């Protein structure tokens with residue numbers, strides 16, 4: 001049996017199974033929920049169920065379609081993963097490069113099903129949109145349905161310098177070809193283009209229970225002992241992804257706090273001190289740092305508005321009014337966009353450091 005192992009979300013799966021059996025599965029779905037609750041895993045499970053050759057038992061896990069989806073090799077199941085912007089300048093070359101990057105990312109996920117969220121430098125750009133439209137216009141290989149799973153759909157930015165591709169994509173989502181299903185996922189529905197949001201049927205995934213997270217850790221990280229599982233479950237806030245990536249995110253949090261403390265301290269030499277720290281220099285680490293800054297500032301803003309979330313670092317506790325956090329978030333978002341170009345990460349860091357000093361403490 002090779003069914004996609006989904007942890008939790010039984011009611012959602014039952015409703016989707018029922019919709020499939022009665023032929024009423026919406027063609028465009030938008031799966032929302034916190035990071036690490038299993039949105040893309042549910043998407044893969046739904047792809048398997050929709051393509052399965054034994055509908056009453058779908059996903060049966062034994063038919064050829066089920067096995068191909070489980071192995072991420074089904075020719076009519078397309079998993080779009082955010083990628084770095086292709087370097088090629090010519091349209092067809094860009095599509096090829098995007099297809100190669102996505103294939104590499106899929107191969108990595110086949111080898112290790114536990115994967116981190118995309119970094120700030122990765123998107124579904126115009127080349128990915130064109131790739132989707134190109135496969136969408138062909139007949140299916142196996143003669144059945146075609147399923148697209150678009151992870152982190154808030155990173156769908158096909159309008160970047162190409163309104164034509166954006167319009168074509170919107171038209172595709174408005175009226176997908178017959179037997180095509182598009183599953184979009186996002187942690188932040190407000191950042192999905194409204195034109196895309198309005199075309200999709202929303203599905204909300206809740207947080208997982210401690211028991212479910214513990215079960216997920218047992219199956220996905222079998223080397224972790226019971227005490228460590230308990231520690232991670234407590235800090236996971238209902239996110240299996242957070243429990244699995246516990247260590248990595250603790251390092252990023254420490255870097256974010258250190259950076260904010262240095263900015264707050266201000267004074268002569270602050271930028272040199274920051275720039276000399278190797279941790280912030282590498283492109284991948286830098287993207288992770290910007291993502292970490294976004295997460296920290298978002299939860300500080302939420303906490304200020306009376307919402308629950310992660311603990312706000314001490315360095316931010318004296319920041320008032322809350323609008324300063326929103327201002328700071330805007331500036332980090334701008335830095336993330338700048339970092340997507342071929343800009344030296346240290347230059348972007350120097351700029352965002354000055355901007356944050358201004359937004360938070362000036």
Ligand SMILES: [Zn+2]
Nearest residue numbers: 052060063066
């Ligand atoms: Zn099957």
